Amino acid sequence: xxxxxxxxxTGRRPFHVGLALxxxxxxxxxxVLARQPAxxxxxxxxxxxxxxxxxxxxxAATALLAGAALGLSGALLQRVLRxxxxxxxxxxxxxxxxxxxxxxxxxxxxxxxxSREGTAxxxxxxxxxLVLAMSWRRGFEPVTVVIAGMTLSLMAGAMSxxxxxxxxxxxxxxxxxxxxxxxxxxxxxxxxxxxxLALGAGAALLLLRPLELMTLDDAAxxxxxxxxxxxxxxLIALAVWLAASVVSQVGVIGFVGLAAPAFxxxxxxxxxxxVLLAAPLIGALMLWITDSxxxxxxxxxxxxxxxxxxxxxxxxxxxxxxxxxxxxxPARPPxxxxxxxxxxxxxxxxxxLAAGAVLIGxxxxLAGRDLDGWALATGPxxxxxxxxxVPRIVAAAxxxxxxxxxxxxxxxxxxxxxxxxxxxxxxxGAGVGLALxxxxxPAPSAALLLxxxxxxxxxxxxxxxxxxxxxxxxxxxxxLSGIALGCTALALLSAVFAAGGPGSFRLLAWMSGxxxxxxxxxxxxxxxxxxxxxxxxxxxxxxxxxLPLGAGVSAALGVPVGASxxxxxxLAALMTGVAAxxxxxxxxxxxxxxxxxxxxxxxxxxxxxxxSALIGAGVLLLADWxxxxxxxxxxxxxxxxxxxVGGPYLIWLLQRGEPRHG
Amino acid sequence: MRPGPxxxxxALLAAPLVLLAPGARAxxxxxxxxxxxxxxxxxxxxxxxxxxxxxxxxxxREVAVEPPVPPSVVDxxxxxxxxxxxxxxxxxxxIFSSNYYAEMEPTLRLIAPVETLSIYRTGDPPFGxxxxxxxxxxxxxxxxxxxRALIARVSAQIAAERQNLAxxxxxxxxxxxxxxxxxxxxxxxxxxxxxxLTRLGLANAWGERTSYAASAPIGLEALxxxxxxxxxxxxxxxxxxxxxxSTSALWNALPNVRxxxxxxxxxxxxxxxxxxxxxxxxxxxxxxxxEGEAAGRGGDLG
Numbered sequence: 017x018x019x020x021x022x023x024x025x026t027g028r029r030p031f032h033v034g035l036a037l038x039x040x041x042x043x044x045x046x047x048v049l050a051r052q053p054a055x056x057x058x059x060x061x062x063x064x065x066x067x068x069x070x071x072x073x074x075x076a077a078t079a080l081l082a083g084a085a086l087g088l089s090g091a092l093l094q095r096v097l098r099x100x101x102x103x104x105x106x107x108x109x110x111x112x113x114x115x116x117x118x119x120x121x122x123x124x125x126x127x128x129x130x131s132r133e134g135t136a137x138x139x140x141x142x143x144x145x146l147v148l149a150m151s152w153r154r155g156f157e158p159v160t161v162v163i164a165g166m167t168l169s170l171m172a173g174a175m176s177x178x179x180x181x182x183x184x185x186x187x188x189x190x191x192x193x194x195x196x197x198x199x200x201x202x203x204x205x206x207x208x209x210x211x212x213l214a215l216g217a218g219a220a221l222l223l224l225r226p227l228e229l230m231t232l233d234d235a236a237x238x239x240x241x242x243x244x245x246x247x248x249x250x251l252i253a254l255a256v257w258l259a260a261s262v263v264s265q266v267g268v269i270g271f272v273g274l275a276a277p278a279f280x281x282x283x284x285x286x287x288x289x290x291v292l293l294a295a296p297l298i299g300a301l302m303l304w305i306t307d308s309x310x311x312x313x314x315x316x317x318x319x320x321x322x323x324x325x326x327x328x329x330x331x332x333x334x335x336x337x338x339x340x341x342x343x344x345x346p347a348r349p350p351x352x353x354x355x356x357x358x359x360x361x362x363x364x365x366x367x368x369l370a371a372g373a374v375l376i377g378x379x380x381x382l383a384g385r386d387l388d389g390w391a392l393a394t395g396p397x398x399x400x401x402x403x404x405x406v407p408r409i410v411a412a413a414x415x416x417x418x419x420x421x422x423x424x425x426x427x428x429x430x431x432x433x434x435x436x437x438x439x440x441x442x443x444x445g446a447g448v449g450l451a452l453x454x455x456x457x458p459a460p461s462a463a464l465l466l467x468x469x470x471x472x473x474x475x476x477x478x479x480x481x482x483x484x485x486x487x488x489x490x491x492x493x494x495x496l497s498g499i500a501l502g503c504t505a506l507a508l509l510s511a512v513f514a515a516g517g518p519g520s521f522r523l524l525a526w527m528s529g530x531x532x533x534x535x536x537x538x539x540x541x542x543x544x545x546x547x548x549x550x551x552x553x554x555x556x557x558x559x560x561x562x563l564p565l566g567a568g569v570s571a572a573l574g575v576p577v578g579a580s581x582x583x584x585x586x587l588a589a590l591m592t593g594v595a596a597x598x599x600x601x602x603x604x605x606x607x608x609x610x611x612x613x614x615x616x617x618x619x620x621x622x623x624x625x626x627x628s629a630l631i632g633a634g635v636l637l638l639a640d641w642x643x644x645x646x647x648x649x650x651x652x653x654x655x656x657x658x659x660x661v662g663g664p665y666l667i668w669l670l671q672r673g674e675p676r677h678g
Numbered sequence: 679m680r681p682g683p684x685x686x687x688x689a690l691l692a693a694p695l696v697l698l699a700p701g702a703r704a705x706x707x708x709x710x711x712x713x714x715x716x717x718x719x720x721x722x723x724x725x726x727x728x729x730x731x732x733x734x735x736x737x738x739r740e741v742a743v744e745p746p747v748p749p750s751v752v753d754x755x756x757x758x759x760x761x762x763x764x765x766x767x768x769x770x771x772x773i774f775s776s777n778y779y780a781e782m783e784p785t786l787r788l789i790a791p792v793e794t795l796s797i798y799r800t801g802d803p804p805f806g807x808x809x810x811x812x813x814x815x816x817x818x819x820x821x822x823x824x825x826r827a828l829i830a831r832v833s834a835q836i837a838a839e840r841q842n843l844a845x846x847x848x849x850x851x852x853x854x855x856x857x858x859x860x861x862x863x864x865x866x867x868x869x870x871x872x873x874x875l876t877r878l879g880l881a882n883a884w885g886e887r888t889s890y891a892a893s894a895p896i897g898l899e900a901l902x903x904x905x906x907x908x909x910x911x912x913x914x915x916x917x918x919x920x921x922x923x924s925t926s927a928l929w930n931a932l933p934n935v936r937x938x939x940x941x942x943x944x945x946x947x948x949x950x951x952x953x954x955x956x957x958x959x960x961x962x963x964x965x966x967x968x969e970g971e972a973a974g975r976g977g978d979l980g
Contacts, residue, residue, distance in 0.1 A: 053903060055902060055903060055905070056905070057905040057906065057933070059905065059933055060905075062931075063902050063905065063931070063932075063933070066902070066927070066928060066931050067899055067902055067928070070899075070926075070927050070928040070931075071897070071898075071899035071928060072899075121916075125916075125917050125918070126917075128917075128918050129917065129918065129921060132918075181756065181758055181759075182756065183737070193858075197860070197861065197895070197897070199860045199861060199897030199898065199899065200860065200897075200899075201859065201860055201898045201899065201923075201926050201928040201929060202922075202926050202927060202928060204922075319894075319897075384763065386763070386764075386767050387752065387764060387767050387768075400766065401763055401766070403788050404762045404763050404766070404785070404788075405763075460780075460781075461780065461781070462781050462784070465781065514894065514895065515894040521758060521778075522758070522781075524758075525758050525759065530759055532759045532762075533759075533781055533782055533785075535784050535785055537784075644761075644763075648761065648764070649752075649753060649754050649755040649761035649763075649764035650755040650756060650761070651755055651756065651759045651761055653759075
């Protein structure tokens, strides 16, 4: 079972560590109180009292209670899903809740007046349902669940970004929620989270026996008289409720739910009851200490970094640290061997796919809307519009092709059907590079932005490769390193968003994924990159055929396992990094392309990758055309549109699944 | 109705006629300008020039409100992602852009020559730059007299408000937006509002620098540091925030709120041009003159 294997501590260490943490928290809070600026004026004393009672104390209480609620939520999820890396952030619950609040603010503000908490809960439940649906076929295997959760979080983030862009500065409070801020002006949030925590803890106490039985496998638990699935649903709903109540009051606070149970287990808690007791306490202290540090580093112009983002920065390193301690999953039958159907003439099918992509490209070039309605461009009008349409078409096709190919390589490498190129962390790295350029330079040129994004992507790539090499290139380790890096990068980005300003709007445009800034120069550069990166696949086909058979077989067949994995990872990451600059961090094209290619029956490594690339190109071409047409003259973000159109289809595909392919 | 805005509206109504008049064609072609930037859109409209295309008009009408945009202006979509094809179809002969959109300039140049006028640059006070932008627009469109008229009109309006507000001279003000019931952002001395305050003879209570005219979101409790300031709250006020704050002990105990030393102003574009400056001065003047009347409404922000 997926239980952490941690060194067993001796003696009374856990108690001492807890005491030390509590002491640290108290000292920091005393410093916060002492550092309050003295007020002036006749009512200064009364005001200072008021601030203490209505701002400082409720803030501390909210930090403690929210931390405890998240800790409990994480502990419950980890127990129920038998997944040591589950928590409200990795499962996409926080992102789903936040997206629901964002949508409500933009389209139905009255809903927020009725119930912020209910809105957030609906979003969280929907998110967790989607994540579980996507990972159903893989038996809720930890890494797969987390990949699905992170993909969903990215998607929710892209949607929020698009909404903020469309509503302008107008909704700057959305930034605050995204990064989780604990400022308070009354006791109401503390009371709300506190009562939910009390109810949740009571329920957990009542359900302690079923929770203990959850350690067993389902059959054993059922034989002891437990309605396993029903109990699981109840407990998941409870965990989502706890997390949603926190999100509705203070925004997204990442990874406390991941860290608290892990630290509890590290501190020696073994039985479910002990973990369920220790995790909330540790979570409370963690958030309290972080928030005090945030207050101590704040200038009079506001916090340096919002508390939620500060805690979120912990997420990446923590996942990395947990990584070598994750048990290796039981060996799976390699996914590439058995195919439901196999094309007899893959060459001809590839040609058909290429023709299809060209056809969509032609449609995108010729058909469009002008100020009066639909129009087919011909002659001089076409020549005039081609200046704008050709670069976008070339960029969409090249980026789609690159993402499709990268996804195909990733799936062959990891044997995981959810391993899209987005989870490599490379695109998030590109975002951090962009953020840096936008923060440091007031009016960066396109070339500078491209260079910064490439630098960020390469930096992230180097880190992922380093971590993967350190853990020996096991597929799961590679995926988790990518996710860990992505988490840290996203926390950094949310801190940049929280500060607002013109730079953050450019970054939002990138987040939501848009091809509209591609000039002719960039488009042809991207096309050249695509060719250079796709051509090596033609000679790497053998590796792609053999590697999925496992390290032993591969070595016996004369494939240099380590070197080939390194080369393929590098190739996939470069493809992702280049494409990400143009279409943003998430488009799901890297997942949709390979799935459709497999369904069509492309079996050999080479034809599989090329087919995925062609399908990816076609999908992104179509998405880009729709993005330009649907709300003309307003343009929708291409990447987001591809994700919205492709997402439901992908979930349906994964649900339907072919058991033999996992 | 005060003379200022009336004049601007008259000028605006006259603008199409001016374009049709033979005099306007002195330079050979009709004036067909487009703009991506909102501050420049305001300035153009304020000068009586109706552009053929401008960006994100749906939100502009909500946030900037004035000058009103004639229906003939084609909306070319989001400022951050304008539709180049739609812009091309309006056949502009000159496109105005600013530093925010530097990245898309090469593409814009495929459509028409681009004139980049940046009013907002980190650390640079915007009012003088807004006047310079109007002058430059006057030069490139051959409408220098309209530019001079706009600059003079806005100066005169602000000077008139200053006269009206003589009894408030030197009064500390805090201009802010509410994000939710717990956060606000404040406009510093380097913002358009900050400069208008100075020109009105008022003081900006926010002495610190801000990173981009407005500050990052700040916790509401920071307001307690400014018990003497008059709070100028710009709409939109989120409905959620208005509801929670009206019952909040901290909010209602703030000396400014308790003594009704605050006003809620209609939306003004914080990154606007000269017309936004005039609008802010007018709304603020009216609010300060009506200060006494707000009594009895409590901390209600409705």
